[in-house]
Amino acid sequence: MTPEKVETMLRARGLRVTPQRALVFRLVRELGAEHPSAESVHVRATREMPSLSLRTVYTILGELEDRGAIRALDVGTGSKRFCINPLRHHHLVCTRCGRIADVFVAVGPLEVPADQRRGFLVTEHEVVFRGICAACRS
Numbered sequence: 001m002t003p004e005k006v007e008t009m010l011r012a013r014g015l016r017v018t019p020q021r022a023l024v025f026r027l028v029r030e031l032g033a034e035h036p037s038a039e040s041v042h043v044r045a046t047r048e049m050p051s052l053s054l055r056t057v058y059t060i061l062g063e064l065e066d067r068g069a070i071r072a073l074d075v076g077t078g079s080k081r082f083c084i085n086p087l088r089h090h091h092l093v094c095t096r097c098g099r100i101a102d103v104f105v106a107v108g109p110l111e112v113p114a115d116q117r118r119g120f121l122v123t124e125h126e127v128v129f130r131g132i133c134a135a136c137r138s
Contacts, residue, residue, distance in 0.1 A: 003029070006069050013067060023049055024060040028070055032084040035073060035091075035100040041082075075100060075128050090126060094133035103129060 006025055007017045015021070027041050034040070042057045061082060064070045073081045075091055077098040083091075085102055092101040110125050 006064070006067075009067055009069065010063075015063065020049065020052055020056055021060050021063070023052070024057055025064060025069065028061070028064070028082055029084055033101075035081040035083055037079045037081050039079065073100070076130075090128065092129045092131065092133075094136055095130050096132055096136040099133045099135070101133075 003022070003025060007022075010017055010021065023045055024041060027044050028036060031040065031044070038054065038058050038061055041061070042052070042054045045052050045057060061070065061072075065072050065082075068086075069084075071083045071086075073083050073091065075081065075093045077093065077100070081100060083102070087104070089102050089104050090107065092103050093099070105127075107127050112120070112122055
């Protein structure tokens with residue numbers, strides 16, 4: 001989603017486009033390939049806006065997630081990471097360094113057998129491929 005679309009979307013939902021929101025969204029876009037954590041966004045953001053708190057970064061990321069501008073990921077790296085790619089996709093995760101990469105692969109229909117659902121209504125699924133990235137292997 002472009003910064004202009006996000007600004008329009010935030011305004012349509014009654015949120016002002018504050019310098020803090022603009023900075024956090026810009027940094028998430030710049031760090032997008034890394035699937036940044038709130039902490040890594042905060043470290044970068046405080047270089048430009050030293051008074052910005054980690055709590056504010058979390059709040060802004062939550063607002064962006066609630067509005068579909070980004071997607072939160074829990075891929076077992078110890079902290080929530082954020083993805084800006086709106087297309088349906090999966091992820092590669094390095095078990096050594098935690099690096100995450102998008103992967104576009106057709107995954108056939110997955111369905112939990114009715115006798116194993118235990119009352120769950122499955123609304124989506126995600127595939128996470130784990131292994132060791134090229135940088136960690138060398």
